Amino acid sequence: MSIVVLVPLLPLIGALIVVAGGSDSLHKRAKLAVYFLGAAFIGSALTLWHVATEGPITIRFYDPESLASLVFPMGFYIDRLSAVMMTLISCVGMIVYTYSVGNMFQDYNARRYLSLMAFTVFVLLCMVSSANIMMLFIFWQLLSYLLYILAHNHSHGPTLAGAFRTYTLLRVGDVAFLTGIVLAYQLYGTLEFGTLFERAAETSVLLAPLPGIEISGATAVTLFLLIGGLCKSANFPFHIWLPSSLFAPTPMHALLHAGIINAGGFLINRLAPLFGMSPTVLHLAFAIGLITVIVGGLMMLRQNDIKRKLGYSTIGQMGYMIMECGLGAFALAVFHLIAHGFFKGSVFLYCGNVIHDARKHPGMPHVGHSDKPREFSFLTWFTGLFTTLLIPLVILLAIHDVLDMPLLESQGLMIFLFFIWITSTQAILSLTRIQGVASWKVSASMISVWFFIIFIYLFLAETFTAFLYPDPAEVEFYLQAAALPDWLFSTIVVAVSLVIITTWSYMYISAKGGSIRVPGWIKSFKVRLYTLSMNRFYIEKMYEGLGRVFSRVLNRIVGHDKGWSK
Structure with a gap:
């Protein structure tokens, strides 16, 4: 072959x-x-x-x-x-x-x-x-150069600035990746995947980066590798390169959002046996992925440019992918990047058609056309509440707190059920915006979508996971390493439940013409959150400030050296 x-x-x-x-x-x-x-x-x-x-x-x-x-x-x-x-x-x-x-x-x-x-x-x-991991790294960093060159129109100031920012941040990830490779070779003496995993499992190495702090060799290596993956997959706080690159041609972004940006999820899956030896790094990946989902989603909602909205949407989806890796559901992360790759690739190509038509016809989109709002339907509202809150919550609580299940089935099943809940809720909430369609049809669509998502995730839990990771003991090992404390899982479930309850309550009260009285501190928090998301949480300005400080320090060092040489 x-x-x-x-x-x-x-x-x-x-x-x-x-x-x-x-x-x-x-x-x-x-x-x-x-x-x-x-x-x-x-x-x-x-x-x-x-x-x-x-x-x-x-x-x-x-x-x-x-x-x-x-x-x-x-x-x-x-x-x-x-x-x-x-x-x-x-x-x-x-x-x-x-x-x-x-x-x-x-x-x-x-x-x-x-x-x-x-x-x-x-x-x-x-x-x-x-x-081997060195060959992977060489092509990995080639992508950093290619993303700079594929910005294409370097005579355009914002394009050149965005390309330079992309290149700079990706090089930070490349340096972290290379550091992890060098450390892995120093600890285990090999760069071959299979041999590396075997020696890491057999060798127990403790490192002391600071006095009184000890970490395992696997944790140190995977921490650097994780930083490299987070940079390439535009996760917080390295995500700012992706919106900066949006001046590039739309087809290039179709390939970027469908393939290149998935590199972080692939890297973690390729080195899954090594990441499975460090629960600390997996928990860190889960936390960073969760933050990226929230930050990316909030920033996406505040964009009025079609490519920027899609770009921040990708940031949120990459957060989901890293969060799934952090939960030990590596096969789920792979399926996520496959689905997102096909979806976002086609969306960006269609986005190119829309931009092209808008340039040919300045009147697009047509102004003044709006659908009349459909009258409130209690059937649609209750179906949405029933399928997004009541049934999932009963199932989750029953399995997590009532039923006594083995660790593999319990932890793995909980992860897949949780993502069934989140995915179906997003899809069903979007169906409530359908106008001019009978209520029973919308409700039937909600139930159909709910069953379809359940089928897809059950397929993932069984067939696709067994295809990528045929050894059940290996899957159990990853799930055990990434297992979350019960109190943390319960907190997440309660938080998601409150968000869903608030959403459906707001929709019900608004449809009835009522208003919700909220305390002043909540209004103030809402305004501040809106301002923060509009300004992309000032993360870019923070980077610019750090860059100026670094330049000043560097200039002083260079000036001191010149004065010393004289």
């Missing part, structure tokens, strides 16, 4: 075809490159089938025991996780590239852009199929 090496190379061949030749035949060469990306997708799908039936594929061009003999340790290790990611990347890459051929053909630098898009697909395929 060594022919699998050709799968990542096909997009590279397409990129070379686009670069070769003059501008007259560029459109024909770009169309020809589409076939190479399509062949990569077919090859990835066949690889997925082969790996699922025959087992992982390992191809090495070096001796794992003598990495010093090779500066660039090339090789491929394709298991089910890699094959799934390759299929996602090649499929989305093919669709986005095909769209880009028509979208960018009149651009002055179309040849550079199209060749770099195909090269990015090549880099992504090599990254997810890397045989």
Whole structure:
């Protein structure tokens, strides 16, 4: 099965075809490159089938025991996780590239852009199929350079500033990632995935970064790796690079939001055995993911630009992905990034059509047209309350506090039930905005969506988890490592319940023409929260302030050195 090496190379061949030749035949060469990306997708799908039936594929061009003999340790290790990611990347890459051929053909630098898009697909395929962590890192940091170059129009001031901010923050993550690799090699003496996991499990190393503080070697390594993943996946507080990059062409963002930004979730899954040895890092990932979900959602609601709204939406979704990893539900995180990849890729491509039509027709969107609000329906309201609060709450409380279940079934089932609850609530609340449709149809849609989401998550809990992680003991190990204290889980359930109760109560009272009297401190908090979200929580200004302080300190150091040399 060594022919699998050709799968990542096909997009590279397409990129070379686009670069070769003059501008007259560029459109024909770009169309020809589409076939190479399509062949990569077919090859990835066949690889997925082969790996699922025959087992992982390992191809090495070096001796794992003598990495010093090779500066660039090339090789491929394709298991089910890699094959799934390759299929996602090649499929989305093919669709986005095909769209880009028509979208960018009149651009002055179309040849550079199209060749770099195909090269990015090549880099992504090599990254997810890397045989060792060093090869993964090399392609990982190549993505940082590519995101800077793919900003495209560097003659535009805001575009250049956003590209530089993107590059700077991603390099911070790359440095943290490299630090984790160096530390892992120092502690365990290998960069091979399988050997690294075995030695980490067998070796108990304690580090003392500060007097009186000791942490395990696995915790120290995964902490640095987590920072690298958080940067690439635009999680708090490293998320500001993503909105800054939105001046780039829309097709590039379709590929970014569908593939590149999922790198953090892939990294944690690829190194899952190592992360499973550090409950502390998993809990930190859960906390940061939760903060990112809240911050990203609040900032998204305050945007009036279509691309910025989608960008902050992606930040929130990446928070969900990291939060799922922090709960030990690694397969759920992979399914989330797959679903988000296809969804956000298609949404950004459609967003490009909307922007194009708005430029051709300045009157869009049509002003003055509004649907008449539908009369309040108690049936719709009660169905929403029943499916988003009463039933999920009874099930959660029964399983968590009443039924005596084994740890694996209890912890894993609780995680999947919790995300069923959150996902179905979001979908059902959005259905209440449907206008001009009979109430019983809306209620039926709510119930159908509820059952559909339950089916999808049960499929995840059984089939997809068993596909990615066939060993039940391994799944149990991750869930045990990430298990939350009972009091924390109960607090989260109570908080979510209060939010849902408040939402449905507000909708009921508003529909009846009433008003809610709230204390003054709540009104003040609401205004402050609105102001904070409008100003993106002043996080960007904080970074700018830190940058100025750092520049002043650096200038003083440089000036002191010059004075000393004199």
